[in-house]
Amino acid sequence: MGKKIFSGVQPTGNLHLGNYLGAIKNFVKLNNEDQNECVFCVVDLHAITVAQNPKKLKDNIYETIATFIACGIDPKKSIIFNQSSVSAHSETAWILSCVARMGWLNRMTQFKEKAGKDKEKASIGLYSYPVLMAADILLYDTTHVPVGDDQKQHLELCRDIAQKFNNDFNADNFFKIPEPLIQKEFSRIMSLRDGTKKMSKSELSDLSRINLTDDKEQIINKIKKAKTDTLQLPSASADLEKRPEAKNLMGIYSSLMDVSLEDTINKFSGKNFSEFKENLSQVMVDKIYPISLEIKKLLREKKYLDKILLEGTQKADKIASEKVKKIQELVGF
Incomplete structure (x- = not known):
């Protein structure tokens, strides 16, 4: 039913x-x-x-x-x-x-x-x-x-x-x-500037969030500037508990790709943030940018x-x- x-x-x-x-x-x-x-x-x-x-x-x-x-x-x-x-x-x-x-x-x-x-x-x-x-x-x-x-x-x-x-x-x-x-x-989506705060339109910095109307360049730039730490990406989910920014970005990737956090951890374990961010930017451009284009088109209609x-x-x-x-x-x- x-x-x-x-x-x-x-x-x-x-x-x-x-x-x-x-x-x-x-x-x-x-x-x-x-x-x-x-x-x-x-x-x-x-x-x-x-x-x-x-x-x-x-x-x-x-x-x-x-x-x-x-x-x-x-x-x-x-x-x-x-x-x-x-x-x-x-x-x-x-x-x-x-x-x-x-x-x-x-x-x-x-x-x-x-x-x-x-x-x-x-x-x-x-x-x-x-x-x-x-x-x-x-x-x-x-x-x-x-x-x-x-x-x-x-x-x-x-x-x-x-x-x-x-x-x-x-x-x-x-x-x-x-x-x-x-x-x-x-995963609850947190600010790109502070992994302990919820992503919000009321936060002053536009770099803290990906708006659904952002263009390609804005998306790539915001992911590039997203706060991270200096360690390599972890091999177990327990290691993310004290790394809020890493947990947030890996959670975003998992949600966009419709895979579990464990799958994302296995894929990027031991890699640097720069490589992970390139992958995340690409996924986000593939999934979010078409939505942005469509919103703008519909608002003209x-x-x-x-x-x-x-x-x-x-x-x-x-x-x-x-x-x-x-x-x-x-x-x-």
Whole structure:
């Protein structure tokens, strides 16, 4: 039996190698498995939990859709849409926020990290957005959600909310209880300048990340300048634990090549970083540069992207509006 999969990506612009290997590459794989039903959402409602420039936000929505398609997600096989165009997401989030409990949200570690020291100045949306995330997932009778380590806690909350709603309204199995889908053989992608920090678009130096819109020269230059240590490449994975930069680069190579870290270690054991970096640059140019060219081409075809969004919105709205009607009936509206 196939899986019903939901995943969302924030339109923050400048999607990078970490986003690709950590999420989008896996979306493509799930999209290509015939029995799966996939819904991929650009979560623009989540994006406004922090201040956004409206024009930039609109551009970023297009860029995220273009990136999905350029990476290989087929809009004929999967639903691709932006969250704000389907009103059921906001409606359901309100109803579920009356089911969720303050104590549950107070335990969310991501709010503490994102709000920083001055929590009083954070928006209510930043605090409550895990409830909106639960609405996103539950509206589509989702059975599986691809999650990274930082989202596991939110999926647990989603499961708690679904269970409580089902119990409160005597509606056994009305909301499906979604399972996490965790990638096997995946290394978390870290900064090219510091192997102990996650690759991020917010890091000041552009040399810290490979953007999915980088050209050939930029890719080669960034790999050449990526931080390494002075030792030769190791012969066992245990030797990488105290060598974060080596572990990161070898993990990136393994993920791009779809091989295990052990295979990469065996191939390059005892070699110098210069030789390894040449190989890594070549693989990255082969895999990432075509995506970059395709994103740029699609961004010149806004009418085509609008068509994809419209078709995706119509499909998503049909499913979500039917579900929200049933939710309203159960609640007593």
